[in-house]
Amino acid sequence: MNLEFLKDRKFLIFVLKFLAFFLFFYVGTELIIGLAAPGGMYSSFVDHYFDYVTWISNSLVKGTQWFVGLLGYDTYTADNFVVRIVDGTGVRVAYGCVGYGVMSFW
Template identity: 35%
Template structure:
């Protein structure tokens, strides 16, 4: 009987995780489409509720401010970061980390734990993901060379690193005896 209950919990977690991930991931894509001039463009959403643009602007502004504090001369355009004497990077939709954040949020929300540990881990994890994204943007602005002959793109490198870190963090969180009494040793 006990094995059946645990399998049922695992099944429900899996279903909730997949449904939440797909909902978050495709909602972001839909919203990006609604706030980008074109077929189904919504002026209201673009001008008043464009969280994608707010995230882009925040990432660029924070990266620029940190680079300036470090002694570099950096400026921000609408979706670009330029460091004098280095390079210019363009922050496109795929650089925002929304897919990674969708995965992380879906896992944390779907996992059967109490609300307080979920919320604490969710917000601190999302913050850390974007902090790593800011570090990545700063490093790209200083050191990335846009060579067409590169085999591996910086998106792949970042995704591999971030998913490894997320898997480690999720493993530790799931097996934390303080917030999950049923955790394995």
């Protein structure tokens, strides 16, 4: 196995920067989720001004509702995180479904 790339200083700096940015964004998002959720260490300031994860989740719910409506189905939202088809099933968009891990990666 050729490990010559580990001797390349530019590559190592890139990997370290990548990991630092990923951890910053991923852990920062986890922190915002924790501070914006009621209970525990809730912060109304963070909930009001920095809770972008709920905004992304609501965008997914409303976008899904709009797209499924284009297909001819009547839909409604049961709460901010659930899209349902009238007289049918529904989907809950949980925090794990929002994709903040992938967004932190890219």
